[in-house]
Amino acid sequence: MTLEQELRTKLAEKNILLMTHLVVGYPSLAVNREVIGQMVAAGVDIIELQIPFSEPVADGPVILKANQEAIDAGIRVRECLEFAAEMATTHPIPFLFMTYYNILFKYGVESFLEKTRAAGLQGLIIPDLPPEEGEEYLAGCRRLDLAPIQIFAPTSSSERMRYLASQGAGFIYCVARRGVTGAQTSFDREFDHYIQRCRQATDLPLAVGFGISSAQDVAMLKGRAEIAVIGSATIRLVEERGPAAVGPFIAGLRP
């Protein structure tokens, strides 16, 4: 079953899916384990595992700091792969890698994708790899049945969206607004128009990220997108109130 099919199946049961995110190794693999356990138990549908990179240009302050501290604490790419394999084996939901291209490039794109597949992950999100630069990556994903998640932005033209969609699989990650991860998004008329354009450009499910942190935000997305992405919010929560707070928080998002 492809990632898209799996999501469609879930969507038959729920009117919106939740995708959560965490930075591997931040604050530690042990806490990651606990947080993921809470997420899965609270009904999360997909999890992005971010492999830390020293230059995370597309990320805002919360995730940036998490990347750095994980690296400073000594996390290695090899450990991330092992940890991802462990999670994918343990939990019955799709896992994705999120990272920057240099992590793949330096590892060897082919080998990295093979490891990803072997770990049981279903796709990857690489925000600094436009399809024009990703031939090897896209080919590898196709070959290995991994979903190379493509990203739409409000600044993308409709033509561009169609091109991106043609290169992607699984779902489309729709960046809700200008700016980096972690800040609030307002769901206004302009946003609606943007989502309409996304919808017209692709048949893939749409995930909307950037700044989603409450049941209200998630409710706003219902009927507009298929997947609500919760990124910085859980990292902040773990920092402030510990991993045990994650389950109730997630459960509360989709009451």
Next chain:
Amino acid sequence: MTLEQELRTKLAEKNILLMTHLVVGYPSLAVNREVIGQMVAAGVDIIELQIPFSEPVADGPVILKANQEAIDAGIRVRECLEFAAEMATTHPIPFLFMTYYNILFKYGVESFLEKTRAAGLQGLIIPDLPPEEGEEYLAGCRRLDLAPIQIFAPTSSSERMRYLASQGAGFIYCVARRGVTGAQTSFDREFDHYIQRCRQATDLPLAVGFGISSAQDVAMLKGRAEIAVIGSATIRLVEERGPAAVGPFIAGLRP
């Protein structure tokens, strides 16, 4: 009797004359008075009274400092004139003013020279006033019978010396060497040659200054020059050992 005649008269008795120097108002008029008393009693033949100026370019560190401290202590040109008059009246030897041209210029050259004459002084030494710039001054001196002492330097050509001599009266002040006041001069072959050139350029008595501070120095000048000039040496002496040391010092110079 002109200054030159007066000197010639003295030279009939002594084979070398002594000219001493002090800065009016340094350290105070009272000390000046005592020092001059000691000098005259010890047989000094001429005294230069330097009116302090804030920019004494031709003077070395000792006299420079004396100029400044006198000004800082509040000495005024008017007081210098009064003090000079008092000295010239009290003591039976010739007094000269030494100062820089701005003091005369600012006072009014004519009036200054008249005051100088009225005070009973016999001439002036103005080291920054070459004859080319001193028309008014030279004319005033001639009119008032004041000796505008001219200066020779080792760098003066013989032709230049003759020109300078033609503008001067009283005696010629021969700068012994390159440099400012206060440092030692060596009386070598070059010096002898210089003095010979001075002698050939003028019939006026020759005074030699710059760095003379011992009986030995004075003895070296005998037969070469008519006047030995003692400048910084007495200022230093007063600073170190007080005014009372001046008499014995002067007396010892010409044993």
Next chain:
Amino acid sequence: MKQGYYGDWGGAFVPEILHETFRQLSEVFAAAKRDPAFWREYVELMGSYSCRPTPLTRAENLSRRFGGARIYIKREDLNHTGAHKANNVVGQGLLVRRMGKKRVIAETGAGQHGVATATMAAKFGFECTIYMGAEDVQRQRPNVFWMEKLGAKVVPVTSGSQTLKDAINEAFRDWVANMDSTHYVMGTVCGPHPFPEIVAWFQRIIGEEVRGQILASHGKLPSRVYACVGGGSNAMGIFQGFLADPQVELVGVEAGGKGLESGQHASRLAGNDASPGVAQGYKTMFLQDEDGQMRDTHSVAAGLDYIGVSPMITDLWQQGRVRMTAATDAEVMEALDLTIRQEGIIPALESAHAFVQAFKEAGTLPASEAIIINQSGRGDKDIFTIAHAFNDPSWREFIRAKGQEYDA
């Protein structure tokens, strides 16, 4: 070859949200390149606002001292704001005006590019924000002071190593949010396409001038041309005057820091510590670990203290067209001292790297030959660093006394 690539290097690894911005930038730049009036306006502005053409100085005393080739110095230090950085920022300023944007942002390490950008922004009437590693803000306070007086907002970047690369990341983060109003004035021939091309295009003014100047002065082409390589903009600027002349050897000099073996340097190409990578939007040789995490770099010259290097330089190096070497901090201080004393010229610490290598080689060339050193900037802005590096006791005393004055 793929667009924006120089051999295997370059590209445009940008988040989708900037795709359109880059498209517009490429378009406006292409139009400007096609328009001869644009280059004329640029040259005119550099002539009336900065001091172009900058002179080519004969270094007679140094030439005599090394007793070989005649040494010439291209004087980019005489540009307005004191470095070749002006060439690039003024050019980009004209592009910004064409795009109708009203705000510029830039990263800066040593502060030179920040001061240059803030200056250009004041001149063109743009709003300006400069990102600068918090550590650099501390080290380069004089430049921060001037940027602020020039009306720029200086944002200290506290992430990562708090230096240049982190300032670049932070500038991208700003851009990603404000691309509609804002242009990111990249400071060197790095970053995603078309930045290397744009910056190199403006910096070629150095090479164009110097080619004519050396022919006029020396009657023939130089045998070697030396330039320091941080990002590579001053080097690409001067090298472009001679790329088509195979008899002219082009020599880049990287920061050897405490020595190539020490690990504390910023030599991407001359040393063996770098490997191919993709970061900050482009592919080149990076100083990174086996996982692809960027390493800390070191140089006495803040402007050379960077993890990556121009894809153009990497390509020319790979082709063998540019020879890459490195100068250590200690060699740099020595060359600086000598140049100041012999020629009355104070190179920037960055530029002094090029002098080191030229001095090593001048004596081995015949007197009939000429070599050119690109003096990318002036060193008097670096007084805090230079006086410190020379360990000048009166300087220490002066700063101590001033500090006490402000303590009171």
Next chain:
Amino acid sequence: MKQGYYGDWGGAFVPEILHETFRQLSEVFAAAKRDPAFWREYVELMGSYSCRPTPLTRAENLSRRFGGARIYIKREDLNHTGAHKANNVVGQGLLVRRMGKKRVIAETGAGQHGVATATMAAKFGFECTIYMGAEDVQRQRPNVFWMEKLGAKVVPVTSGSQTLKDAINEAFRDWVANMDSTHYVMGTVCGPHPFPEIVAWFQRIIGEEVRGQILASHGKLPSRVYACVGGGSNAMGIFQGFLADPQVELVGVEAGGKGLESGQHASRLAGNDASPGVAQGYKTMFLQDEDGQMRDTHSVAAGLDYIGVSPMITDLWQQGRVRMTAATDAEVMEALDLTIRQEGIIPALESAHAFVQAFKEAGTLPASEAIIINQSGRGDKDIFTIAHAFNDPSWREFIRAKGQEYDA
């Protein structure tokens, strides 16, 4: 008129021991003036070592702001070493070479002329000693540091007010002892004849260039030309381009310090506190008391903080050819701030005086007219003074922290 006089002013009031030295200097200078190759060599050197011709910059933003005449700025700040001082010292360097002397000395106040002279000495291979008031050595440590790195000996002068005038006296004292080997590089159009003539002759390069530049840019002569006046060399330099054009009004700007009424200023001609005098070898208007003792002067700009003024300027002022005005410290800081922010140009504190007066008058002139401000130097060297004067808290903190670092 007597030789070396400009109207009632000037002359050569020098001790006899220097008579021959001055004769020789006059002779060598006269020969150089007669020799067209000399001027050519000078212009060539200024073009290849410094950055001449320096540009004439259109200050569009300031022009718009004041809404009157078009403001142009002559960019002497882009000279090597950052000020018009280079024009003079390089010229005198060539004279020294002609005289066969091997050592130069100079006075310096702010340090600009000292740095310029030390630079020239390094370039020409002369020994060099710079006299600088002890107080200025303290205040201008960065310049002292560079002079020393350039190989010069810097002698702190502890006599008098320990500032510029005392440094001049001390330089004379050195010269009087060492005139055979040594040339005294007078820094401005003051001092005994032929110094004013020599310095003005070299500085006229500014006026010659700018006359052609303004005609090319504006199509006609400017209606006014503004220059700050310390000794008067940058002013004489630019004014000489227009002396024969009565329709061009020449405006000199002196240091108004804390106000002309405060007594704490250095306005010889714009104020009423100066009177004719003779000091430091020449006759001019001096700030002196009734006895002829020189007074303490004050200015935020060390280079304007001087008791006398060029006899040439005094004459032109007396003739009504040059209008003299003054700018206060406070006005200067304001004009500096505005110029930096509006044009991205940092004038030296000295130069900023000229900007003050131009700003006061620009709005009263029609838009068809042009005015020129002579920017004699760049202000980034003045950072210690400027940051202090702006009372910048981050700067204080930076210096405090550096001081503590050196305390440890």
